[in-house]
Amino acid sequence: MAPGRRAPNPWDTGFGAALLALSLLALLVWFPNDIKGGFIEQGLAGKPIPGDAFFPVLLASALAALAALQMVLALLGRGTRPPGPGTDPQAGRLTAGNLRFLAVFHVLVLTGIGLMYWLGPAAVAAMNTLGVLDLDYRQLSDSAPYKYLGYLAGGFLMTAGLIAFAEGQLRRRALLTVTVVLALAVLLFDVALTNVLLPPNADQ
Numbered sequence: 001m002a003p004g005r006r007a008p009n010p011w012d013t014g015f016g017a018a019l020l021a022l023s024l025l026a027l028l029v030w031f032p033n034d035i036k037g038g039f040i041e042q043g044l045a046g047k048p049i050p051g052d053a054f055f056p057v058l059l060a061s062a063l064a065a066l067a068a069l070q071m072v073l074a075l076l077g078r079g080t081r082p083p084g085p086g087t088d089p090q091a092g093r094l095t096a097g098n099l100r101f102l103a104v105f106h107v108l109v110l111t112g113i114g115l116m117y118w119l120g121p122a123a124v125a126a127m128n129t130l131g132v133l134d135l136d137y138r139q140l141s142d143s144a145p146y147k148y149l150g151y152l153a154g155g156f157l158m159t160a161g162l163i164a165f166a167e168g169q170l171r172r173r174a175l176l177t178v179t180v181v182l183a184l185a186v187l188l189f190d191v192a193l194t195n196v197l198l199p200p201n202a203d204q
Contacts, residue, residue, distance in 0.1 A: 009074050016070030023064035031056055104165055112158025119150040148186065155182050 037052025121137040124146060128134065140146040159178045164170035 012074035013071055016067045016074060018067075020064055020067035020071065023060045023067060026060045027057065027064065031060070105162070108161040108165065109158055112154040112161070114154070115157055116150040116154025119153050120146050121150075123149055147190075151186075152182055155185075 031053055035053045035056065039051050039053045039057055040048050041051035042048060120141070124133060124135070124137040124140060128136070133140075137146065156178055159181070160170065160175060163174045163178070167174070
């Protein structure tokens with residue numbers, strides 16, 4: 001191999017191939033058979049609005065494009081150099097550190113998703129128990145502040161937690177960035193797009 005050229009990393013290539021396959025499976029099999037609405041639909045006023053398949057298709061397409069890019073970069077030799085003098089002999093192998101990373105990553109993501117899905121209903125149920133409310137969460141899933149509870153708490157924990165885990169510390173700049181991104185997402189998906197409910201409110 002030419003000096004300075006990086007050997008294709010099988011982990012990078014395999015990850016890209018698996019993600020590409022799953023994305024294409026979603027686009028070609030899962031979505032057409034599970035999502036009844038189209039990509040673009042007509043609203044009550046006759047104007048085009050995002051359909052049920054709009055955001056899932058955009059997300060799966062973006063993942064497929066990133067997976068393809070990951071594979072191309074890996075195959076072009078942008079991966080890890082082969083072990084040699086001065087290199088880590090554990091490079092390219094599955095280690096305890098890799099497993100720890102995966103464990104922490106999944107704990108943060110699953111906890112964030114759990115908060116996103118259950119915090120709103122749990123808060124409404126507690127308020128019903130205390131006699132403050134007399135409505136269930138389904139009736140309030142498009143009402144402030146209830147519809148924001150799970151999305152903001154889960155989204156903040158997930159993104160801020162992953163940033164802190166990756167950087168080894170939690171900085172004010174990261175907290176501000178997460179707050180701004182979540183606020184912009186609320187403005188876009190809850191204010192500008194009036195026919196879209198913040199996750200997971202559409203499922204309640």
